[in-house]
Amino acid sequence: MxxxxxxxxxxxxxxxxxxxxxxxxxxLKIPSIRKAEKDVPLHIDRLELxxxxxxxxxTEYCMRVWRKCQSNVGLYNGEVDDDLGxxxxxxNVDETIEPGDIKLGDRGSVLSSRWPNYECPEQxxxxxxxxxxxxxxxxxxxxxxxxxxxxxxxxxRNIPMVRCTKSIARSTSMYQFPYASMKIYQLMKRxxxxxxxxxxxxxxxxxxxxxxxxxxxxxxxRKPIVREFDIGxxxxxxxxxxxxxxxxxxxxxNLQMTVPSSHDRIADHPMFLHADHVTISNQPTEDVFSDLxxxxxxxxxxxxxxxxxxxxxxxxxxxxxxEIRPIGVRxxxxxxxxxxxxxxRLPDVFDVLGKSSE
Numbered sequence: 001m002x003x004x005x006x007x008x009x010x011x012x013x014x015x016x017x018x019x020x021x022x023x024x025x026x027x028l029k030i031p032s033i034r035k036a037e038k039d040v041p042l043h044i045d046r047l048e049l050x051x052x053x054x055x056x057x058x059t060e061y062c063m064r065v066w067r068k069c070q071s072n073v074g075l076y077n078g079e080v081d082d083d084l085g086x087x088x089x090x091x092n093v094d095e096t097i098e099p100g101d102i103k104l105g106d107r108g109s110v111l112s113s114r115w116p117n118y119e120c121p122e123q124x125x126x127x128x129x130x131x132x133x134x135x136x137x138x139x140x141x142x143x144x145x146x147x148x149x150x151x152x153x154x155x156x157r158n159i160p161m162v163r164c165t166k167s168i169a170r171s172t173s174m175y176q177f178p179y180a181s182m183k184i185y186q187l188m189k190r191x192x193x194x195x196x197x198x199x200x201x202x203x204x205x206x207x208x209x210x211x212x213x214x215x216x217x218x219x220x221x222r223k224p225i226v227r228e229f230d231i232g233x234x235x236x237x238x239x240x241x242x243x244x245x246x247x248x249x250x251x252x253x254n255l256q257m258t259v260p261s262s263h264d265r266i267a268d269h270p271m272f273l274h275a276d277h278v279t280i281s282n283q284p285t286e287d288v289f290s291d292l293x294x295x296x297x298x299x300x301x302x303x304x305x306x307x308x309x310x311x312x313x314x315x316x317x318x319x320x321x322x323e324i325r326p327i328g329v330r331x332x333x334x335x336x337x338x339x340x341x342x343x344x345r346l347p348d349v350f351d352v353l354g355k356s357s358e
Contacts, residue, residue: 012040020044021059021157024195042203044224046210049210052081054182054191061185061191062154066176069147079152083184088147095186095212101218102241104212105233149179151187189216208246209256215241223247230256230281239269251276258282259291268295279303293323299330 014036015023024262027037048055052063064079069088069178082090097103153175177187196203197218202225209230226246231238234257246252255275259266272278273297280292292300320331 011036015040016042020195028194037199038199041201042199043206044203045206047205047208049208049212051212051214052188052322056195058158060154060156060159062156064152064154065179065184065185066150067147068149070302081111084147084149084179086147096183097214098185098189098216100217101189101214102217102244104210104215104238104241105235144150151177151179151182151184153177153187185214185216191214191219197222215245225250226252228252228254228256233258233260234266235260236267236269239271242271250276253277254279256281266291268316272297277301279330281310289319290323293325296326299332300332302331320352 011033015033019024020042023037023042026269027034045057046055054061054264064081066079066086067084067088068077083096085091089185093103155173155175157171157173159171198220201222202224204225205227207230208224208226209232211232223246229242229246229252230243252275254277255271259280275297277299278297281303
């Protein structure tokens with residue numbers, strides 16, 4: 001009994017300090033250590049979630065579909081990034097929603113250069129009518145041949161940052177499955193459940209970001225403690241679901257986002273006060289800039305303006321002096337070059353403000 005306890009404690013120590021991807025792979029191959037793997041603490045430096053990619057530290061899991069259509073209907077034959085129907089067309093994302101999934105947006109992540117202009121049935125009918133005079137039976141049979149699909153999982157290791165493109169990096173393993181038994185969204189759900197589902201031990205993430213349309217989050221799992229969170233483009237939906245994903249017992253060091261020029265206007269949210277810093281990683285327009293005064297936060301950081309030449313500090317002062325702002329919010333504007341504040345014509349600023357108030 002003592003030997004078993006000693007072995008279990010040593011196993012916990014080894015797993016705690018093991019690189020996450022190696023730890024997950026080891027638990028897959030050795031079922032007897034899976035309970036210990038779920039119990040011991042887990043730390044991940046970087047976790048990025050996409051519709052067909054998953055990045056954990058320096059390991060990327062990339063899922064793609066190999067499409068080869070028997071009929072020449074103009075569809076791209078080769079690897080594509082989205083799930084496909086029987087005849088090679090991209091399927092509706094609403095058809096892929098499973099229990100626990102959270103839909104984050106409606107924007108497609110597919111590149112237009114990889115898809116034809118007739119992905120909808122109406123355009124396909126126009127194509128058939130143009131290429132098949134009178135809809136002859138042989139022609140309709142030729143264009144109704146099903147496509148051959150395979151799903152490919154690329155595991156790319158030991159790379160600091162990588163995009164899943166046609167040119168796969170070195171140190172890569174590729175696994176191929178029949179598409180009839182596994183889709184991209186199902187494989188993504190399975191991977192996230194294997195890695196993070198039913199986790200009982202505390203787990204922390206240094207930087208977490210999701211840039212996907214649907215979050216395939218495990219149904220049963222312990223919420224991670226996240227230090228920095230990048231939600232991508234701001235939407236009310238993304239802000240509302242953070243509470244169901246991360247552990248709010250520990251405040252965020254940084255909540256990063258880009259503010260859209262259209263769609264949802266940025267508004268106050270309790271999550272802003274839960275973060276030490278709220279970082280706007282793009283340059284907001286003047287209208288959106290005034291929206292930032294509507295919410296309570298500890299520190300608001302405006303990052304990555306194109307240059308001090310394009311970012312008009314005098315206009316920014318106008319906005320700060322004219323708009324009513326919450327008390328206690330600290331503002332920080334990051335630039336690529338130092339700005340000599342003595343050249344700002346402050347008397348002119350006050351003069352203009354005085355005239356506008358009259």
